[in-house]
Amino acid sequence: MSDDIIGIGLESSCDETSASVVKNGNTILSNYVSSQIDLHKEYYGVVPEIASRAHLERINELIELSLKDAGIRFADLSYVAATIRPGLVGSLLIALQSAKAISYTCSIPLIGVNHLEAHLYAPHLENNTLYFPYIGLLVSGGNTALFNVEGIGHYTILGRTVDDAAGEAYDKVSKYLDLGYPGGPIIEKLANKSLSKPKLFSKLMTDKDDLRFSYSGLKTAVIHYMQKNPISVKEDVAYSFQETALELLVRRVFEAARKFSIKRIIVAGGVAANGRLREILSENKISGEEIVIPSPLLCTDNAAMVAGLGYHYFIKGMVDNLSIDVSARS
Numbered sequence: 338m339s340d341d342i343i344g345i346g347l348e349s350s351c352d353e354t355s356a357s358v359v360k361n362g363n364t365i366l367s368n369y370v371s372s373q374i375d376l377h378k379e380y381y382g383v384v385p386e387i388a389s390r391a392h393l394e395r396i397n398e399l400i401e402l403s404l405k406d407a408g409i410r411f412a413d414l415s416y417v418a419a420t421i422r423p424g425l426v427g428s429l430l431i432a433l434q435s436a437k438a439i440s441y442t443c444s445i446p447l448i449g450v451n452h453l454e455a456h457l458y459a460p461h462l463e464n465n466t467l468y469f470p471y472i473g474l475l476v477s478g479g480n481t482a483l484f485n486v487e488g489i490g491h492y493t494i495l496g497r498t499v500d501d502a503a504g505e506a507y508d509k510v511s512k513y514l515d516l517g518y519p520g521g522p523i524i525e526k527l528a529n530k531s532l533s534k535p536k537l538f539s540k541l542m543t544d545k546d547d548l549r550f551s552y553s554g555l556k557t558a559v560i561h562y563m564q565k566n567p568i569s570v571k572e573d574v575a576y577s578f579q580e581t582a583l584e585l586l587v588r589r590v591f592e593a594a595r596k597f598s599i600k601r602i603i604v605a606g607g608v609a610a611n612g613r614l615r616e617i618l619s620e621n622k623i624s625g626e627e628i629v630i631p632s633p634l635l636c637t638d639n640a641a642m643v644a645g646l647g648y649h650y651f652i653k654g655m656v657d658n659l660s661i662d663v664s665a666r667s
């Protein structure tokens with residue numbers, strides 16, 4: 338008999354439905370992610386009601402596919418993990434209720450997972466030698482926060498955004514410029530086409546603001562600039578917006594690394610898929626910091642990170658009962 342521990346993870350906190358089977362917390366056997374972008378793009382953002390319904394329609398099929406692709410049956414599972422917070426309540430409930438059904442019918446432990454912690458775990462799925470501690474930057478459409486991660490389940494939040502998340506700023510600026518949704522990849526592509534690479538917006542926040550972030554001022558600055566200069570080149574506006582937005586992320590990451598004398602930095606969440614962010618991070622290394630960024634599929638919402646993190650709770654016996662609930666907050 339094999340000593341392998343195989344678990345299934347389910348994720349539905351926002352606009353991606355995902356099911357994944359992971360072995361021993363670090364080997365992905367399958368990872369199905371179904372994006373709802375096409376359903377939400379006409380609204381330039383996620384519509385909670387549409388999101389929950391779409392999760393409900395897709396989750397059973399994704400569970401079946403993930404088991405089939407992993408070459409296993411329900412009877413081979415040792416645990417089921419689901420994201421329970423933070424996120425859209427109606428959406429979170431879909432993964433959790435499915436996980437409860439699997440837990441009950443297969444008589445296996447249920448593990449509720451924090452979405453932010455799961456994102457910070459994502460790089461472990463590709464790197465078996467990723468040692469603690471590290472500075473973790475989580476930067477997505479719903480979150481922008483910096484952590485000191487000392488171990489699984491042991492992390493301190495060092496700072497977070499006081500208003501919009503960085504991905505949210507990308508999405509809002511894209512909406513204002515009428516470019517499409519989600520804004521991140523569209524703005525990144527457009528910014529790459531800027532010929533003059535101008536500096537149109539001032540640096541965000543100062544060192545007195547500790548390790549916090551703020552993005553609503555930049556969004557307003559873009560709007561004011563466009564009102565004053567309606568015939569500006571959108572490529573240049575996209576370029577300057579992106580440089581300003583990313584500069585704050587990079588500045589904060591290195592401030593935290595130096596403050597805590599930690600040389601390992603991991604960046605996770607949808608915005609971590611940005612090529613220019615990767616470039617600026619490596620340009621700014623001055624004392625041999627190691628920068629780890631998961632591959633794009635593991636940067637955005639996915640259930641592999643949920644199943645992987647769930648494994649560690651399972652082996653520590655930190656399991657939940659069927660009465661656990663979801664929460665919008667972290």
Ligand code: KG4
Nearest residue numbers: 477478479504519521522607608611637638
């Ligand atoms: O982590 P994620 O899939 O979902 C949550 O927000 O939870 O992140 C989605 C966010 C969106 O705001 C999107 O515009 C942004 O990540 N994003 C990017 C890029 N790809 C996705 N932002 C900047 N550059 C990108 N290449």
